[in-house]
Amino acid sequence: MEFVKCLGHPEEFYNLLRFRMGGRRNFIPKMDQISLEFRNLAEKYQTVIDDICHRMGCGMAEFVDKDVTSKQDWDKYCHYVAGLVGIGLSRLFSASEFEDPIVGEDIECANSMGLFLQKTNIIRDYLEDQQEGRKFWPQEVWGRYIKKLEDFAKPENVDVAVQCLNELITNTLQHIPDVLTYLSRLRNQSVFNFCAIPQVMAIATLAACYNNQQVFKGVVKIRKGQAVTLMMDATNMPAVKAIIYQYIEEIYHRIPNSDPSSSKTKQVISKIRTQNLPNCQLISRSHYSPIYLSFIMLLAALSWQYLSTLSQVTEDYVQREH
Template identity: 45%
Template sequence: MHAKKHIPSEPHWVFCYTMLHKISRSFSLLIQELHTDLRGPVCVYYLVLRALDTVEDDTSIATDVKIHILMDFYRHLHDTEWHFSCGTNDHKVLMDDFHHVSTAFLELGRSYQEAIEDITRRMGAGMAKFICNEVETIDDYNEYCYYVSGLVGSGLLNLFRTSGREYLAPDTLSNSMGLFLQKPHVITGYLEDINRIPESHMFWPRQIWSKYVNKLEDFKYEENSIKAVQCLNDMVTDALIHVEDCLKCMSLFQDPVIFRVCAIPQIMAIGTLALCYNNIQLFRGVVKMRDGLAAKVYDRTKTMSDVYGAFYDFSCTLKSKINDNDPNACKTKERLEAILKICQNSGSLNKWKSYIIV
């Protein structure tokens, strides 16, 4: 309610903030916490990239048409009459009325426009590349996650730098934060993506899943439950490799508001990985963090000490779920021990009040 009082009254801005809230309530709250000069640019940035993502996700669009739209999407930011009908529900509304987003974009300062346009161009080109190419190797997987999320982090840093509020975090670290956000999204999206109509659209790398089954869809079937969980644990273990860089990057932020905007999604990511690990339900339905726990994360994340405490909590939870018979048990433990050591060496845990995690 407080944030609503600061939304500009022009119809295009009302549309942007309304869509922001409908498409992602959690990010909506974080974005509306930002300083006034950053709130509009980040809102537009988020909506532009979600629109791009909507085009990529819609498997009913002919491949040649989709590639053309993805490659040229950044050009449409300057056209207040352009729209493209695709997606479903609120995402369809965003695409049908995209002219509101373009209008808001053109009201931003030129430096903000250039930063948003650059990331949109690079992301669209990267998405187009993987429309035609499967994710075969872990390198492919990291490259795809870089295009769809690592670039998001780089773009945000550019917006923060443009505002004059942040300078220190290098793009290499922000890329790790992007990959660490995207990989839980790819992992939890298994069932939705494999069942997508008219055809599946998957990003689990063959280099990982082919160790367990012949076809990726085999994980849906109960007789493959053990192999499915083993592969899931392999995917989670792969994601943990980015945590050290994420913690380094978050420790560099100076502005407390920007820090929260970046840190809360990272904690949600490690929490989601802890929830997914060794959890067969991921192949049966939706797996997501409880609203009450998510609210605790939102409420209690104010300083880097809170981040160390949360990562320690969720890493301990994940470690407690490791089965010694899992093929990747040793590697998972090794990566978690490294994370736990960083958190312990921070000196923050003696004052940390642990989350109640069940």
């Protein structure tokens, strides 16, 4: 089924095929290796780990019986849940000398790494959270569109629901400059892969969710072939910049003029382009021409059809014989 979904995306089809045939070894071992290194470091830096865990626990306890009311609350909640993880990991990266001291010292950039991921998850998971009785969207934002957060799921409210969605995505995009600054400082390949892959997944998810009514009707996910392609490509800074450029351009070209946040969204994206992605172009990350990839896809589809037919004929023959 995942291969079928990729038929309109030749590069994704090819990369998914590579991944299934062993391409995952090119980057997953590096991530496993860094996990192993951190386990050897855990005892040495137990104080750092204990401090972060304590602060996370105390912070999240604040929201046990409290809704996320303001945008400041939203930032604070995401800080406790994910920002502190980014800060803690950054301190370990530096303390272990995998990375330069600045990585662990710049708390704002490390925090933004976590906030960008957590806000993306909260935005994407609106419907699931509502069904489970969880409310993580800030009332300061959704309260300007509707009286009850759960009412965004009603078909008659889809227009204002999407407007609120776009405003929250715009808020989340503002973390991208810090994300790019953080990633540009990383020198260790394993650390880079470990940090960059979730970030490019997040921007792809935001692009899929932007101005999309489906967020209020089901689960919006990026294609598996798309995810695999991102994992394989996000191994250096130029590629990461190209990926982010691609998805913010997708968002930019889908901004409705009637959307209340349209001017703010354009302003945020223009700032990212100018300050963080100067002269960045959407480079092709494929080494194969579209014609060649299309041929591979056709050959794979025909092979699959042949094997399916052969399997069915064999099964029918066996049944007749017995």
